Structure formats: C-alpha cells, structure tokens
Amino acid sequence: MSRRGAPGREFSPRPAYREEAAQRILGGCGLIGICDQSGERMSGELVLRGMASMHDRGNGLGGGFAGYGIYPELPHLFCFHLLYDDDVAKEDTEFYLKKHFRVVMDEPIPTKPIRGIEDEPILWRYFLDIGEERLHETQLSAEDYVVHAVMDVNSFIDGAFVASSGKNMGAFKGVGFPEEIGEFFRIGDYRGWTWTGHGRFPTNSPGWWGGAHPFALLDYSIVHNGEISSYGINERYLEMFGYRCSLQTDTEVVTYLFDLMLRRHGLSVEMACKALASPFWKDIDLMPEEQRRLFTALRMVYGSALLNGPFAVVLGMTDGMVALNDRIKLRPLVAAQHGEVVYVASEESAIREVCPRPERSWMPLAGEPVVARVSDKGRQKSIAQGRQSVGQRRVAQNATALGVF
Amino acid sequence: MAYTTFIPPEFRVVIDREACQQCGRCAQQCGWNVYTFDSEERLPHPDHSKCAACHRCATFCPAGAITIKKNDLAFKQSDSLSPDLVKAIWRQAETGGVQLTGMGNDKPYLRVFDHLLLDACQVTNPSIDPLREPMEMRTFLGRKPDFLEVAEEGRAGGGPRLLTELDRQLQLETPIMFGGMSYGSVSLNVHRSLAMAAAELGTFMNTGEGGLHSDLEPYQDHIIVQCASGRFGVDSGYLQAGAAVEIKIGQGAKPGIGGHLPGEKIDYQVSITRMIPQGTDALSPAPHHDIYSIEDLRQLIYALKEATGYKPISVKIACVHNVAAIASGVVRAGADIIYLDGFRGGTGASPTIIRDHVGLPVEIGIATVDQRLRDEGIRNRASIVAAGGIRGSADVVKAIALGADACAIGTAALVALGCHVCQKCHTGCCSWGICTQRPELTRRLDPEWGASQLVNLVRAWTHEMAEVLGALGVNAIESLRGSRERLRGLGLDKTTLDILGVKPAGL
Numbered sequence: 001m002s003r004r005g006a007p008g009r010e011f012s013p014r015p016a017y018r019e020e021a022a023q024r025i026l027g028g029c030g031l032i033g034i035c036d037q038s039g040e041r042m043s044g045e046l047v048l049r050g051m052a053s054m055h056d057r058g059n060g061l062g063g064g065f066a067g068y069g070i071y072p073e074l075p076h077l078f079c080f081h082l083l084y085d086d087d088v089a090k091e092d093t094e095f096y097l098k099k100h101f102r103v104v105m106d107e108p109i110p111t112k113p114i115r116g117i118e119d120e121p122i123l124w125r126y127f128l129d130i131g132e133e134r135l136h137e138t139q140l141s142a143e144d145y146v147v148h149a150v151m152d153v154n155s156f157i158d159g160a161f162v163a164s165s166g167k168n169m170g171a172f173k174g175v176g177f178p179e180e181i182g183e184f185f186r187i188g189d190y191r192g193w194t195w196t197g198h199g200r201f202p203t204n205s206p207g208w209w210g211g212a213h214p215f216a217l218l219d220y221s222i223v224h225n226g227e228i229s230s231y232g233i234n235e236r237y238l239e240m241f242g243y244r245c246s247l248q249t250d251t252e253v254v255t256y257l258f259d260l261m262l263r264r265h266g267l268s269v270e271m272a273c274k275a276l277a278s279p280f281w282k283d284i285d286l287m288p289e290e291q292r293r294l295f296t297a298l299r300m301v302y303g304s305a306l307l308n309g310p311f312a313v314v315l316g317m318t319d320g321m322v323a324l325n326d327r328i329k330l331r332p333l334v335a336a337q338h339g340e341v342v343y344v345a346s347e348e349s350a351i352r353e354v355c356p357r358p359e360r361s362w363m364p365l366a367g368e369p370v371v372a373r374v375s376d377k378g379r380q381k382s383i384a385q386g387r388q389s390v391g392q393r394r395v396a397q398n399a400t401a402l403g404v405f
Numbered sequence: 406m407a408y409t410t411f412i413p414p415e416f417r418v419v420i421d422r423e424a425c426q427q428c429g430r431c432a433q434q435c436g437w438n439v440y441t442f443d444s445e446e447r448l449p450h451p452d453h454s455k456c457a458a459c460h461r462c463a464t465f466c467p468a469g470a471i472t473i474k475k476n477d478l479a480f481k482q483s484d485s486l487s488p489d490l491v492k493a494i495w496r497q498a499e500t501g502g503v504q505l506t507g508m509g510n511d512k513p514y515l516r517v518f519d520h521l522l523l524d525a526c527q528v529t530n531p532s533i534d535p536l537r538e539p540m541e542m543r544t545f546l547g548r549k550p551d552f553l554e555v556a557e558e559g560r561a562g563g564g565p566r567l568l569t570e571l572d573r574q575l576q577l578e579t580p581i582m583f584g585g586m587s588y589g590s591v592s593l594n595v596h597r598s599l600a601m602a603a604a605e606l607g608t609f610m611n612t613g614e615g616g617l618h619s620d621l622e623p624y625q626d627h628i629i630v631q632c633a634s635g636r637f638g639v640d641s642g643y644l645q646a647g648a649a650v651e652i653k654i655g656q657g658a659k660p661g662i663g664g665h666l667p668g669e670k671i672d673y674q675v676s677i678t679r680m681i682p683q684g685t686d687a688l689s690p691a692p693h694h695d696i697y698s699i700e701d702l703r704q705l706i707y708a709l710k711e712a713t714g715y716k717p718i719s720v721k722i723a724c725v726h727n728v729a730a731i732a733s734g735v736v737r738a739g740a741d742i743i744y745l746d747g748f749r750g751g752t753g754a755s756p757t758i759i760r761d762h763v764g765l766p767v768e769i770g771i772a773t774v775d776q777r778l779r780d781e782g783i784r785n786r787a788s789i790v791a792a793g794g795i796r797g798s799a800d801v802v803k804a805i806a807l808g809a810d811a812c813a814i815g816t817a818a819l820v821a822l823g824c825h826v827c828q829k830c831h832t833g834c835c836s837w838g839i840c841t842q843r844p845e846l847t848r849r850l851d852p853e854w855g856a857s858q859l860v861n862l863v864r865a866w867t868h869e870m871a872e873v874l875g876a877l878g879v880n881a882i883e884s885l886r887g888s889r890e891r892l893r894g895l896g897l898d899k900t901t902l903d904i905l906g907v908k909p910a911g912l
Contacts (some may be wrong), residue, residue, distance in 0.1 A: 227530035229878040232890025240779050265552035271565060278881075280539050294555065294567040300545045300574065301553050301785070303883030309530050310878075328538060328880065330531055 029225035030057030030178075030199040030346045031213075033314035034354065035321035038340040039378025041069050041386060044187030046354050047195035052179035053353040054346060057225075058199030060116070062212035063181035064173025066164065066221035066316045067192035069379065072386025075168040077104055077127040078146055083209050084122035085159030093153055093160040100149055101128040109172070114184045117176045121161075121209050125170070143218055143263060147243075150217060155246045161210035166219035168383070169318065173198075173212035181212070193374050193382055196316045198223035214316065215255045218263070221316040224251040225346055226331045229309030237304035254313055257305050262317075269322050269371055275302035277327045277367035314344055320373040329366035336361035342372035411495040416458045417474045418451035424470035425449070431462040431471060436836035436846055457827040461836035493757075504757040507830030507840070509658055509749045509794060509816055512761050517768035517897070518800045522910060524891040526878040533875040540871035541881040544811050546649075546788040547574035547717040548741045572741065573716055575629075575649055577811055578607030579867040580882055581801060583859075584746075584792045584813035585631050585653065585721065587615030589666050589675045589687060590753035590830070591819070592847035595839055598822060598855025600624035605856065606863050611813070614653060614664070614689060616678040617643055629719065632709065634663060635689035637679040641712060649742070650709045651719040652702070654693070657750030657767065657793035659759045660723030664689035666753075670833050670842045703738035710739070717741040724748060724770030724793070725763075729777035736778060736787040743787050744813065745770040749794025751816040753840060754831030767793045768807060772905045775808025775887060798866035802873050807905065808887040821862040822855050 032050045036042055044067055051063070071079055080097070084090040097103055109123040130142055138145060150162045164171035169192075172185035178199040182188070198213035214221040228234060228250035235245045235253055241264070243256045254276075261272040275298050284295045299306070310330030315322040323344035325333050336343040336351045336358035343351040348361060364370050418439060427447040432440035439456050440449045456473065463471040480488040493504060526532040533540075554568040583599045596618060599610035604627045611629040612621075616638015621628060630647030632639050644650055655661065666687035676683040696702050706718050719742035720735045722728065732743050747767025752760065771791050778784040791809035795801060801812045820826065823837040830840040838849035874880060877891055885891065893910040894902045902909055 227878075229526070229530055230884035230888060232888030233884060233886060235890070236779060236887055240782050240784060267553070267555060268557055268565065271553075271555050281541055281543050282539060290566060291564060294565060297553055297567050297569065297571055299883070300571070301549045303881075304887065306881060306883055308879035308881060308884035328533070 029201050030054035030350070031197065031223040031225050031312065031314055032343075032345040032350050033194070033196045033223070033316065033321050033323055034341065034343050035194040035372035035374065036341045037320070037372055037374050037378070039069070039193050039374050039380075039382040040340070041191035041193050041382050042195065042341075044070075044182065044190045044192065044195060047197045048179055048182040048187060050345060050350040050354045051182065051197040051199055053350045054199055055177060055179065057201065057346060058177055059201045060177045061175055062173070062200030063176055063178030063198060064171060064200075064212045064214055064223075065178070065182055065185070065187050065195060065197045066169065066171045066214040066216060066223070067187065067190050068169045068194040068219075068316055068318060068374075069192040069382055069386065070170055070190040071127075071168045072383040074104070074127050075383050077129055078142075078165060078167055079170055080126040080128060080165050081109060081163040081170050081172070082122075082124045082126065082153075083161040083163055084124065086122070089157060089159030090122055090124065092157050096149075096153060096157065097126055097128065100130075100134065100145075101126075102131055103127070104129055110186055110189070111184050112186055114176075114180050116180050117174065117184045120174060120184070146218060147259070151242075151244050151246075155244050163210065164214075164216035164221065166216065166221075167318070169216075169219055169221070169316070171214045171216040171221055173214065174209045175212065191386065193379065194316050194321050194372075196221060196223045196314045196321070198225075211249050213251060215249075215252045217255050217259050219318040220255055220258050220262070222251055222255040222258070222313055223316075224254055224311060224313045226311030226313075226326065227309050228253060228307055228311065230307060233304050234307065254307065254311075254315075257307070258315055261302070261305065270369060271298065273322065273324050273367070273369040274298060275305050276307045277324055278302075278306055279367060280327070312346065318374075319376070319379070320371065322372075323364065323370040325364060325366050325368070327367045333364055333370075334361065335364050335370045342370065344370055410454075410499060412454075412492050412499075413478045414453035414456065414476050416456045417453050417476045418456050418462075419472045419474055420449060420451065421468075421470040421472075422448070424468045426468045426470075428467060430465055430467065434461045434465045434836060436461070436834040436841065436843070457829045457832075457834075457836075459825045459827040459829070459836050461825075505754055505831045506757045506760055506828055507752060507754055507832075508826055508828045509751040510761050510764075511828070514748075514766070517766050517901070517905070518794075518796075518803050520895055520897045521768075521803045521806075521905075521907065522893050522895055523799075523802065523806070523873060523877070524893070525876040530878045532878050533880050535868075535871035535875040538875070538880055540874050542577075542579045542867055542870065544577040544580040544882060545574040546577065546719075546742050546790065546810055548572040548787060549785040551785060575609060575717055575742075576607070577609065579863060579870075580805060580809075580811035581606075581863050581866060582608045582629075582790070582811060582813045583610040583818050584750075584815035585611035585613035585629075585651065586753075586815055586819070587613030587631075587637075587666075588618055588678055589615040589637075589670055589842070591840055592838055592842060592850065593618055593620065593674060594847055594850040594852050594855065595819070595822060596621060597852035598850065598859060599818065600628060601852060601856035602859035602863070603627040605860050608863070609648060611651060612638075612647070614638075615666075615675070615687075616680065617646055618674065618678045622646065631721075632705075633689055634691070634693045635687060637681065637687060637689075640680070644709060644712050645714075647713075647716070649717040649719055650713060651721055651742075651744065652693075652705060652709070652740075653721045654696070654702075655721065655723035655725075655746065656752060657723045657746030657748050657764055658752035659755040660725050660748075660764045661691060662756070662759055663691040664754070667833070672842050675842060699734045699738055702735065706739040719744050719790070721746060723750075724765040724767055726765065728765065728770050729773040732774040733777050733781055733783070736783055740787055742790055743774065744790040744792065745774060745809075747791070747793030750792060751819075752830070767791050767795075767804070769901075769904060771804055771807045771809045772889075772907075776906060798869035798873075801866060802870055802885070803892065805882065805886050806888055806892050807907075808889070810886060817862070818859055821858045822850060 312333040603610040614633030633653040720740040721744035748764030788810040792813035835841040
C-alpha cells in the first residue's frame with residue numbers, strides 16, 4: 001500500500017510562527033544544535049521553534065531533525081529509520097533486514113498530516129539486534145556490520161533509504177520547511193538530550209526526502225550549511241575505506257569522514273576537526289616542535305579528508321555535539337551557553353528564540369570546534385527516567401507488549 | 406652516378422645584406438658551423454643544410470639582419486607519404502642507420518590535457534581571492550600511514566601528542582619539481598641552475614643518471630639522486646648525499662630501451678662524476694641487469710633504503726599499456742614515490758621510432774594508476790609524480806586533479822634556460838650551451854641567471870595555480886588532488902572519459 005494520496009487526511013491549522021516566518025526574505029541553509037550536557041532531556045518542540053525562526057534560510061525543499069536519547073525504552077538496539085518509495089522497496093528491505101538482523105520490533109514512524117507536506121514516502125522504523133553469532137561469523141564489529149548494511153540498502157535496494165541507524169537516536173527528515181517536517185513527524189512528542197535541526201535551500205541536489213538533512217550513520221548525524229568544494233577527493237578518499245557515496249549530495253561525506261576518523265581511526269573530536277578544517281601552514285610553522293610535528297602529520301595523512309569550501313556543520317553523537325566552521329569561516333555559526341545547555345545556530349535569533357538570555361554567546365572562530373559533551377552518567381540517569389515516564393507513544397506500548405523491558 | 410644527398414635543407418637562413426654589419430658574431434655564436442666567410446668582405450655565407458633553427462644567431466645579431474625560414478621546397482601533396490617520411494627514407498637509404506632525435510614526441514596524437522576543462526565557483530559557493538587569502542601549495546611526497554595514533558595527553562600534561570612514527574618525506578613548497586636530466590647529456594651549468602633554483606623554490610632537482618658533481622653538494626637537500634641501469638656515479642656517498650633516491654626503470658621518451666652518451670661528451674669533469682674513463686661511451690643497458698622481475702626491484706628498493714637510512718625511494722617508470730598493474734607492483738615492492746613519465750617526455754637522444762610510437766600519454770597513466778592504487782586501498786603508500794609533457798601550469802593543475810601529487814618538468818625547465826626545442830640534443834652542438842659539453846658553448850649559460858629564470862617560471866606557474874584554486878573555491882592543493890569532479894572532458898570519447906574517471910562537459 002502506498003501512502004501517497006491517502007484519503008481522508010485532516011490538516012492542522014497553520015501555527016502563528018510559520019505565518020510570521022513567511023514574511024522574511026531569502027537567506028541560505030539554516031541549522032541549529034542544542035545539547036544539554038547534564039543529559040536532561042528536552043522536548044523536540046524547542047528545536048522546532050528555533051528552526052522556525054530561520055524559516056527563510058530554507059526554500060521548502062528539505063528540513064529535518066535528529067534527536068538523541070529519544071528511545072529510552074530500547075536504548076541498546078540499533079534503530080533504523082527507513083524511507084521507502086513503494087511496497088516493493090519495503091518488502092526487499094525487510095527481507096534483507098530479517099536475513100541480517102533480529103528485528104525486535106518494527107512500526108510506522110508516527111506522523112500527522114500537514115498542509116504542504118505531500119508525496120511522503122512510506123516511513124518505517126526497525127529496532128534491530130545483530131546477535132553475537134552473526135558478528136562472530138563475519139568477524140566485524142557491531143558498528144562495521146551496521147555500516148555495511150546501511151551501504152547495502154542505500155546502494156542496492158531501489159527506492160529504499162536508511163535515514164538513520166544509531167542507538168537511542170533517530171533522524172526525521174523530508175521535503176518541506178523544517179517546521180512543517182517537525183510537526184509532520186510530531187517531534188514535539190519526543191524528548192532528547194541533544195537535538196539538531198536543518199532547513200534546506202538545495203542547489204546541487206534534487207529535493208528528495210532522503211536528500212534532506214540530517215545525514216546519519218550509526219550514532220553520527222550531520223546537519224550542514226554550505227558546499228563541499230573538495231567533495232570530489234573526499235568521496236574518492238572514503239571509497240578507499242569502503243564507503244559508498246550514493247545520496248546525490250556532498251553532506252554525506254562529512255558524516256562518513258567523522259565516522260572514519262572518530263570511530264575507525266580512534267581520533268578525538270578535536271583532532272578530527274583539525275583534520276577537516278586544518279590550520280594553515282603559516283600557523284603550523286609557528287607552533288612548538290611537538291605540536292608542529294602532530295599537525296604536519298595530520299595534514300599529510302588526512303589531506304584528502306580536508307573539507308574545503310564554505311561550511312558550517314553540526315555533528316550530533318551519543319555523547320554530545322560538535323559544531324564546526326570551515327577554515328576561513330565562509331558560513332555563519334553562532335554559539336551560546338546557558339547553564340549546562342550549549343546552543344549553536346546559523347543565526348543568533350534562533351538561539352534567543354529558545355533561550356532569550358544566554359549567559360554567554362559568541363562567534364566561533366574559523367576551524368575552531370564548539371564541543372558539548374554529555375556525560376555517560378547523565379545519559380544513564382536520563383535513560384532510566386525516560387523509561388519510567390513513557391506511555392504515550394506506540395514504540396513504548398509495542399515494546400511493553402513484546403516484553404522488551 | 407653518386408649523389409651527396411637527396412635531402413633538401415629543412416630551413417633557409419636569410420641574411421639582409423644591407424643591414425649586415427659584417428661583425429661575424431653569427432659565426433661565433435652558431436654551434437652548427439652554418440656560417441663561413443667570404444675572405445674579402447667578411448659577408449657570412451650560410452650552409453642551410455646545417456641549420457637547426459635554434460635562433461642563436463638571430464638572437465645575437467646586432468643588426469637584426471638574420472631570419473630563419475622554413476625551406477618551402479614544394480613536394481607533391483600526399484597525406485600518406487608525407488615529405489618527412491620521404492626524407493626519412495632517403496636518410497636511411499644513405500646511412501643504413503637508426504634515426505635519432507632529441508626532445509619529446511612531436512606527433513599530432515590527441516593531447517588529453519587540451520580536452521579537459523576546469524570548474525569554477527558561481528553563487529552557491531564563494532570563490533577565494535588568492536591575493537588576499539592564503540593558497541597552500543605545500544606538498545609532501547612519500548609513504549603515509551593509513552591512520553594516525555594520537556595520545557590525548559602529551560608529556561607533562563601538555564596537548565595531544567603524535568604516537569605514529571612517519572616515514573621520511575620530501576617537502577615541496579610547490580608541487581612542481583625538476584625531472585631527471587643527467588650531467589653529461591646537459592651541461593654542468595644546467596645542473597647548477599636547477600640545483601640553485603630548487604633550493605630557492607623549496608623543491609627538488611633530479612640528477613638523472615649521470616652522477617652528482619661535487620659543485621652541487623651545497624644543494625644536496627634539494628636533490629634527488631638517480632640510480633639507473635648504468636649505475637653511473639653511484640657509490641654510497643652519492644646515495645647518502647641526496648634527499649631521496651630514484652630508481653630509473655624507464656623514460657617516457659624511450660620506454661624499454663637504454664641510453665648512449667657518446668665518448669665525445671665524456672670530458673674530464675663528466676668522467677669523474679660518472680666514474681668512467683674519459684672519452685669512453687657511456688652505455689646504459691635497456692634493463693637493470695639486477696632487475697629482471699618485481700621481486701628484484703623490491704631487493705634494490707630495500708638495499709637503497711638500508712644504504713640511506715630509509716630515505717624515500719622513488720621509482721620512475723614510463724607510461725606503457727599495463728602501467729596501472731606495474732605501478733601497483735612497484736608500490737607493493739616498497740616504493741615511496743612512483744614517478745610516471747608520459748610519452749611526450751623529452752630525451753637527450755632516442756631512436757625516432759621509439760620516441761614517436763611507444764608509450765602512453767601521462768594523463769592516462771595518472772588516471773589509471775591513481776584509480777588502481779585506490780581500488781587496492783594503497784594509494785596512501787606512495788605519492789605519484791607526473792611528468793612527460795607538462796607544458797604549463799594548466800597541465801600541472803589538470804594532472805593534480807586527475808590524481809598526481811606533484812609534477813616534474815624537464816623540457817619546460819630547459820626552455821626557460823634558452824632551449825629553442827630544435828630537437829638536436831643528441832648532436833652535442835647546442836648553441837645555447839644546454840645540451841653540450843663543449844666548453845665554449847657551456848660557458849654561455851650563467852647559472853645565476855639560469856636559476857633566476859627557473860625560479861621565475863615556477864613562481865609564475867604557482868601564482869597561476871593559486872588563481873585556479875581560488876576560482877575553484879579551495880585554498881589547499883590537497884583539495885584539488887584527485888578531485889576529478891572538478892574536471893570535465895570536451896571532445897573525448899566515452900571510453901577515454903571512463904578511463905580518466907572524468908564526466909563529459911554538460912554532466
């Protein structure tokens with residue numbers, strides 16, 4: 001059954017902030033990231049409001065959000081968010097998933113009809129367990145196993161697209177303005193300790209649901225404003241490590257590069273950022289010996305990973321959030337902090353929309369990452385609280401019925 | 406009846422008798438003995454058949470009285486048996502010998518570089534002004550590890566600290582170096598010019614296979630020493646002197662064949678540098694007689710590494726049909742740099758049939774080797790240097806976009822020193838003092854001046870490359886390297902485009 005043109009849908013009234021947003025002039029892509037470092041979970045409503053204030057940075061051809069800590073009921077299972085063009089793609093993918101995983105639970109991703117959101121694909125989520133046996137057979141880590149599966153589905157199953165594949169997180173994205181997409185996916189119903197959001201003004205790739213941001217792989221998700229002028233070599237570099245770039249957009253290389261450097265090469269977030277937006281040689285040459293040796297090696301070895309061209313990106317991950325500008329800051333990025341909460345956005349107005357008087361706000365320098373970290377303890381506490389307070393959403397009801405927890 | 410020759414002169418030396426001041430400088434300058442004098446009037450009488458069109462006389466004639474023209478002797482039009490081929494038949498019928506030539510392939514094969522177009526930024530990403538923003542050209546040649554290990558806390562609680570021990574690298578401030586041209590084939594003043602320029606530019610010159618003259622020792626940090634099949638001038642001091650060692654397997658202008666430097670060019674200095682007796686022919690065998698297969702190459706690579714304290718080892722191969730597989734083997738044999746020489750590369754002397762009909766364009770070589778090494782996941786194990794037909798900064802940019810780490814220039818460097826590309830390098834009569842050992846000719850090249858010409862040339866190209874990078878919206882050369890997405894092919898067939906990994910214009 002295709003959900004396209006499904007009869008009998010009701011439209012909710014247009015909220016006031018959308019009307020207001022429609023008045024402004026055109027900008028570019030807009031992005032936002034909010035991270036509560038204490039692990040306290042916030043409603044998705046917050047990030048939705050922030051994005052809505054940057055309505056005119058997008059052109060209605062893509063919006064999306066990523067939330068971390070949103071599935072406290074099933075925090076140890078990989079959650080795949082799938083976009084399907086049709087039933088055949090769904091059947092093929094489910095055949096693949098059942099063959100390679102234990103599907104603990106699956107269900108449609110809850111949505112509500114919104115004016116302006118049309119032709120949505122079939123949206124489904126799967127909570128997956130790999131099982132020791134499969135890992136033993138393939139000699140892969142669980143993460144590598146999932147990466148292979150995501151690459152397989154995205155490359156080889158026509159009409160199927162994995163929007164996210166991490167644990168206790170999910171990406172919600174589609175064609176429309178971000179505030180419409182957020183309402184469509186009811187992200188106000190979720191609570192997370194990190195949220196990122198994106199409104200898109202696509203120029204280089206067609207407006208399709210899979211092409212909206214965030215781009216996610218495992219626990220990493222990327223929202224990105226800019227254009228990667230070095231895409232050609234970044235893509236070929238990633239191919240050497242088995243990544244296949246299939247999404248008609250330059251942003252996915254950012255996600256894969258972070259996955260490669262953080263997870264597979266074990267670099268710190270700071271080091272990875274210094275490879276992606278490296279300092280200039282003129283500055284490296286002035287560093288003390290040991291530091292100079294390190295940064296020279298970093299550029300020598302990761303030169304093909306250097307992201308060149310204008311960008312601001314926000315990386316969401318299980319234990320925090322990183323915001324980064326290109327090496328000469330050709331795209332806007334503002335940061336703020338209030339208590340334990342770190343905010344980043346394309347415009348300060350978006351931050352003040354959700355946090356009117358931050359204790360501190362600043363303009364991060366070119367290539368200097370803004371790093372927010374959520375402690376392991378904070379997350380565990382938050383997951384435990386989350387489990388007690390669930391009850392509204394189907395994922396929880398289904399999970400209870402299955403006796404998962 | 407016996408004829409002297411059927412072959413008409415290629416050029417005509419035209420002298421304006423009225424302008425001529427009868428100073429005799431033309432005869433003094435000409436290395437080819439074109440001019441003789443009427444004893445009474447000191448009017449020069451040119452022997453047209455000896456003229457190489459090197460323009461030395463015309464450049465130095467104080468009256469501007471000399472013009473060199475093509476000898477327009479008409480042949481019956483034939484698209485098949487062209488006058489050049491007819492003349493070649495006559496020449497070989499007269500001599501019974503192999504035709505020799507110098508410089509690079511001049512035949513009208515497809516020039517792939519001229520069918521590649523570069524991208525530029527418009528609206529969606531800003532171009533960068535190279536006059537206001539840094540444009541980084543620094544390039545490191547050598548083996549890179551797959552990844553880095555970094556300790557988060559350095560010693561005494563300092564910042565992060567590098568744990569990975571990296572192999573030694575060549576640091577280039579611009580991705581242009583000078584290709585191997587041996588002392589013996591070119592003059593010592595050419596070597597001096599190249600070495601001084603390389604040191605000033607922060608790049609490298611390459612000795613070629615003729616050894617390293619002691620005068621060049623001050624510049625040895627900017628010199629790659631070559632170890633070729635003749636092993637001329639190779640001893641442990643020589644190997645240790647260079648910043649890197651290059652094993653020369655083949656040369657683009659003459660893949661698969663050796664070299665022959667005639668005894669006339671082996672004067673005292675050349676003989677000392679090459680470590681061979683004065684006046685004897687210097688014969689480089691076609692293969693290295695200790696390398697009959699890839700495992701032998703591996704032994705030599707590691708012998709040289711041991712001998713030099715693990716300096717980078719470069720292996721120079723000519724682009725031939727199976728170049729990608731060969732390069733993969735060379736990298737797996739332990740080479741840190743693979744130097745690809747295309748079929749347009751120059752030579753001091755080569756049989757014409759080899760120069761004009763053997764090998765592949767370097768563009769194809771770069772594309773197939775880079776892709777092959779990536780497919781095998783070993784691209785980081787060796788750097789690619791592309792040479793053989795690099796004519797300008799546009800070629801450098803396109804070669805790097807196809808996947809080269811750096812380019813090397815030989816002919817272009819000689820042109821900067823005054824070479825007029827007359828293709829008579831093998832005769833040893835070079836009037837510009839470049840490709841000769843005759844002292845009255847070699848002293849014409851002042852190394853200080855030569856170095857400044859070379860520095861100017863490479864700086865000018867580097868500026869032009871910075872303009873291109875800025876237009877592409879990137880500010881570091883590594884963002885162009887292998888970024889074939891920024892290239893489009895115009896007028897290339899689909900197979901060639903697929904091999905190059907480049908999309909056609911419009912896609």
